[in-house]
Amino acid sequence: MSKGNEVTKTLLVATLLCIVCSVLVSITVVSLRPTQNKNADLDFKKNILMSAGLLEEGQDIEEAFSKVTPVLVDMETGKIVENESLLKGYNQTKASTNPALNTKIKPENDIAGLSMRAKLAKVYLTKNSAGKIETMIFNVRGKGLWSTMYGFIAVDSDTNTIKGFGYYSHGETPGLGGEVDNPSWKEQWIGKKIFDADWDVQFAVAKAEASSEYQVDGLSGATITCNGVTSSMKYWFGPNAYGKFLENVRSGEI
Numbered sequence: 001m002s003k004g005n006e007v008t009k010t011l012l013v014a015t016l017l018c019i020v021c022s023v024l025v026s027i028t029v030v031s032l033r034p035t036q037n038k039n040a041d042l043d044f045k046k047n048i049l050m051s052a053g054l055l056e057e058g059q060d061i062e063e064a065f066s067k068v069t070p071v072l073v074d075m076e077t078g079k080i081v082e083n084e085s086l087l088k089g090y091n092q093t094k095a096s097t098n099p100a101l102n103t104k105i106k107p108e109n110d111i112a113g114l115s116m117r118a119k120l121a122k123v124y125l126t127k128n129s130a131g132k133i134e135t136m137i138f139n140v141r142g143k144g145l146w147s148t149m150y151g152f153i154a155v156d157s158d159t160n161t162i163k164g165f166g167y168y169s170h171g172e173t174p175g176l177g178g179e180v181d182n183p184s185w186k187e188q189w190i191g192k193k194i195f196d197a198d199w200d201v202q203f204a205v206a207k208a209e210a211s212s213e214y215q216v217d218g219l220s221g222a223t224i225t226c227n228g229v230t231s232s233m234k235y236w237f238g239p240n241a242y243g244k245f246l247e248n249v250r251s252g253e254i
């Protein structure tokens with residue numbers, strides 16, 4: 001066989017191999033996508049449940065989540081928006097970057113440095129057998145030192161007492177800002193109050209040890225992360241985010 005023929009054959013085999021491999025990879029990616037989406041959805045639900053202490057050891061996530069009612073809330077009015085088709089696939093974090101669904105936060109109100117937020121919040125409610133709200137679980141996001149930290153905060157129907165908290169995504173340094181994930185620190189949040197008697201947000205991460213019912217201990221070597229946590233709490237529970245909804249719950253309108 002001539003040298004030219006050999007090169008042509010080698011190139012042909014290599015090309016065919018590439019095509020076969022890329023087809024196999026594409027088939028694998030496409031066929032795994034539904035499983036990946038299902039797992040991501042389960043993980044999201046797990047984070048919501050865990051932030052509120054609603055998931056018992058070994059409990060089925062879907063079963064536990066069936067007791068949670070998601071609702072859409074217009075943050076301008078604080079009222080629930082009835083729109084089942086939008087609610088179904090709505091992701092508040094994604095909506096915050098979608099120009100059709102977000103709104104610019106005025107610089108004077110942007111205490112958490114977020115620039116944009118979704119117009120509609122997705123709030124997760126649990127209710128008692130009489131249909132009265134027991135727990136409200138809110139999406140929060142805020143800037144740490146290195147990253148935007150995404151989490152959920154569970155609040156009692158008194159609209160003030162924290163029932164649980166947890167970040168599900170952040171890029172802070174393990175052992176420093178990453179201590180926001182420390183279970184014993186998160187435990188401290190339970191029972192703490194967000195608002196003072198005038199319904200102004202008082203909750204804060206203390207500089208060192210907590211000294212009031214509105215504080216949790218500071219994390220050493222992580223003041224910047226902690227300040228980000230405080231600012232995001234002030235923003236999300238203030239009048240420009242969940243404040244109006246909480247006011248409506250308090251007044252019995254919701």
Ligand SMILES: Cc1cc2nc3c(=O)[nH]c(=O)nc-3n(C[C@H](O)[C@H](O)[C@H](O)COP(=O)(O)O)c2cc1C
Binds near residue numbers: 174177220221224226
């Ligand atoms: C490699 C490295 C990683 C750090 N990661 C964090 C962090 O995740 N969060 C944070 O607030 N500070 C972090 N810091 C420390 C900050 O630069 C700053 O010193 C600290 O927030 C001050 O906190 P302190 O007043 O409690 O010491 C890091 C510092 C270094 C050198």
